[in-house]
Amino acid sequence: xxxxxxxxxxxxxxxxxxxxxxxxxxxxxxxxxxxxxxxxxxxxxxxxxxxxxxxxxxxxxxxxxxxxxxxxxxxxxxxxxxxxxxxxxxxxxxxxxxxxxxxxxxxxxxxxxxxxxxxxxxxxxxxxxxxxxxxxxxxxxxxxxxxxxxxxxxxxxxxxxxxxxxxxxxxxxxxxxxxxxxxxxxxxxxxxxxxxxxxxxxxxxxxxxxxxxxxxxxxxxxxxxxxxxxxxxxxxxxxxxxxxxxxxxxxxxxxxxxxxxxxxxxxxxxxxxxxxxxxxxxxxxxxxxxxxxxxxxxxxxxxxxxxxxxxxxxxxxxxxxxxxxxxxxxxxxxxxxxxxxxxxxxxxxxxxxxxxxxxxxxxxxx
Amino acid sequence: xxxxxxxxxxxxxxxxxxxxxxxxxxxxxxxxxxxxxxxxxxxxxxxxxxxxxxxxxxxxxxxxxxxxxxxxxxx
Numbered sequence: 001x002x003x004x005x006x007x008x009x010x011x012x013x014x015x016x017x018x019x020x021x022x023x024x025x026x027x028x029x030x031x032x033x034x035x036x037x038x039x040x041x042x043x044x045x046x047x048x049x050x051x052x053x054x055x056x057x058x059x060x061x062x063x064x065x066x067x068x069x070x071x072x073x074x075x076x077x078x079x080x081x082x083x084x085x086x087x088x089x090x091x092x093x094x095x096x097x098x099x100x101x102x103x104x105x106x107x108x109x110x111x112x113x114x115x116x117x118x119x120x121x122x123x124x125x126x127x128x129x130x131x132x133x134x135x136x137x138x139x140x141x142x143x144x145x146x147x148x149x150x151x152x153x154x155x156x157x158x159x160x161x162x163x164x165x166x167x168x169x170x171x172x173x174x175x176x177x178x179x180x181x182x183x184x185x186x187x188x189x190x191x192x193x194x195x196x197x198x199x200x201x202x203x204x205x206x207x208x209x210x211x212x213x214x215x216x217x218x219x220x221x222x223x224x225x226x227x228x229x230x231x232x233x234x235x236x237x238x239x240x241x242x243x244x245x246x247x248x249x250x251x252x253x254x255x256x257x258x259x260x261x262x263x264x265x266x267x268x269x270x271x272x273x274x275x276x277x278x279x280x281x282x283x284x285x286x287x288x289x290x291x292x293x294x295x296x297x298x299x300x301x302x303x304x305x306x307x308x309x310x311x312x313x314x315x316x317x318x319x320x321x322x323x324x325x326x327x328x329x330x331x332x333x334x335x336x337x338x339x340x341x342x343x344x345x346x347x348x349x350x351x352x353x354x355x356x357x358x359x360x361x362x363x364x365x366x
Numbered sequence: 367x368x369x370x371x372x373x374x375x376x377x378x379x380x381x382x383x384x385x386x387x388x389x390x391x392x393x394x395x396x397x398x399x400x401x402x403x404x405x406x407x408x409x410x411x412x413x414x415x416x417x418x419x420x421x422x423x424x425x426x427x428x429x430x431x432x433x434x435x436x437x438x439x440x441x
Contacts, residue, residue, distance in 0.1 A: 027412035031420055041419060043412060064419075130391045162429075166407075171396040176407055180429040223430030229405045237404040245427040253427040261404035269404050275417070279426050305426045313421060317413050319403065334410040340420050357420045361412035 004086055005042060008061035012044045015059055023047035025363035033355030036069040036080070043361075051094075058091040058104075071304070071350045072193060075202055085110040098125040112145040112191070117158070127167075134164040146191040156186025172231040180223045189215040195300040198291030201348050208291040214299050216284075221247040227257075235263040250283030251306065267321040273338075275313040282306040287346045307347040313340040317359075332363040 013024070029041040045060035069080035086109055093102030100123040108115040119138035126133055140158035160182040167175045189212075196207025203210040227241035241257035259273040284299040285306045315338035322331045335358075342353040392400075399405065408414065422428055 025412070029412070029416045029419055039419065041415075043415070045411075062415075128391050129394065160429075168392045168397070168400060171392055172399055174400055174405060174407075178430055182429055221427075221429060223427065225430040227407060227431075229407065231399045231402070231405060237402070241431075243427075243430045245430065247427075251426040253425070255427070255430075263402065263404055271404070271409070273417075275421065277421065277425060277427075282426065305424065309425070311421060311425065313417070315417065317409070319410060332410075334413055336413045336416055338417065338420055342424065353424075355420060357416060359412055359416035361410055363410075 004084070005063045005065070008063060008086055008088070009042060009044045012046055012059055012061045015046055020048070021046040021366065022049045023363060023365050025361060027359065027361035029357065029359045031355060031357040033353050035071060035350070035353045035355075037066060038068070039064055039066045041065070054096065055094045056092070058089070060089045062087050062089075072190075072302075075204055075302070075349060083110060085113070093121075098129065099123060112147045114143045114145075116141045130168045132164075132166045134162075134166075136162040136164075138162075142186070144187045144191065149191075152191060154187035156184055156188060158182060158184045174229050176225070176227040178223075178225040178227075180221075180225075182221045183218070184221075185218045188217065188219060189213040189301070190303065193302045195289065195302045197289045197297070197300070199288075201288035211297060211300060213301050213303065214297070215301060215303075216249065216299055219247055219249055221245070237261045245279075249306070250281070250285075251279055253277065253279035264320075269319045271317045271319070273313075273315040273317070275315075276310075277313075278310040279308065281308045281346065287348050304344060304347050304350060308345045309342055309347075310345070311340055311342045313338055315339075328366075330365045332361075332365060334361040334363075335359065 015021075023046065025043075025045045027043040029039070029043070031039040041062060041064045043060060043062035045058065048057045049055065050057070064085040065082070066084075067080060067082045073079070073081065087106055089104065089106040091102060091104035093100055101121075103118070103120045106115075106117045117138060117140040119136060121134060121136040123132055123134045125131070138158070138160040140160075142156040142158070144154045144156060146152035160180065162178065162180040164176065164178040167177075169175055193213040194203050194210050195213055196203045196205065196210050198208030199206030201207060223243055223245045225241065225243045228239065230238045232238055237260075239257065239259035239261070243253075243255040245251070245253040245255070254277070256276045257273065259271055261269055261271040263269050282301065285301055287307070289300055315336060317334060317336035319332070319334045322333070324331055337358050338356070340355045340357070342355075344350050344352065
């Protein structure tokens with residue numbers, strides 16, 4: 001691991017010790033896929049509670065270290081690269097009379113991308129505590145650069161809002177409805193991707209022209225989610241969720257989630273989770289663009305995330321708590337593994353990607 | 367336009383479901399089952415982040431299920 005990762009992990013650990021944190025956690029995420037991309041993501045976090053738990057302070061550091069020789073690299077004749085993203089997050093919340101107010105800030109940096117984000121939220125208990133309403137607003141500011149090109153710098157701004165409504169339907173069932181809207185304005189394409197026009201659509205193939213990727217500079221995204229949990233017995237529960245997503249680039253998607261959880265004793269649970277996802281292509285996406293007949297080209301992309309695709313994911317997670325009686329503390333361990341298959345219905349050079357991931361998280365509750 | 371109308375219908379249906387459901391009041395002493403770990407929408411944050419890493423940053427959609435971070439998510 002690089003020095004900055006060790007500094008980040010040590011920094012948050014130091015804060016946790018100095019502030020006598022009530023909770024400290026360490027996590028690792030590892031992912032590898034058939035598109036020759038590998039990700040290692042460590043995370044460390046600390047929580048401090050004040051005023052008898054009414055006020056909560058959170059601080060965390062996480063990193064993504066990824067190595068890739070994906071289709072994006074191969075079609076641009078770029079060699080395998082390794083990059084790192086570091087992120088610090090701080091949050092504070094205060095609860096009074098069953099209601100909560102809070103705010104958070106994150107700063108994320110990598111060699112060609114900086115991002116700042118601020119969010120504020122409020123939660124109210126309504127209907128005699130049988131329902132909660134949460135409102136959240138967020139603002140972000142990104143600076144997009146290009147490796148090896150110090151003069152390349154373009155901004156992007158993000159404005160978002162989220163409304164979440166939780167309702168207890170009966171003593172065994174709870175329902176969640178959420179709506180989220182996000183508007184991003186500014187540079188949104190990859191500064192590294194090129195699009196082949198004419199021929200087979202590949203810059204390294206028989207394309208007649210090869211031009212930089214160009215996306216519209218504004219995008220408004222809407223998502224509606226309906227989620228539920230239902231207790232099947234004293235020791236098991238069923239979860240069903242659905243998301244409808246739409247944006248003004250023409251992408252529309254459906255996401256379905258099914259999960260089954262079983263409790264083992266008071267402190268352990270096993271969860272099986274299945275997620276299905278399907279999306280349509282962006283209105284300006286084409287697998288192969290025709291060679292232009294005029295200098296006006298418009299928006300063109302080689303982004304597989306804007307192509308029609310579907311994915312299936314199966315995951316299994318286990319959560320348990322060990323009592324560390326001698327120290328008057330408890331250790332919570334969460335371990336999860338998942339397999340995801342992406343099917344690309346209309347993307348030149350890529351038909352599917354198989355990926356596997358593993359997460360391990362240890363939380364010390366003091 | 368047709369898509370926006372579809373979104374509005376979804377919103378209206380959700381709103382109606384919530385308003386109807388809001389008539390229900392479950393007493394605090396009946397909420398023991400709802401407090402169980404397997405009944406929570408948000409589990410361990412590391413597990414949720416792992417799923418986001420494995421799916422959302424590789425798809426054209428985002429949002430709705432919560433969670434936000436920075437970076438281009440290009441990998």
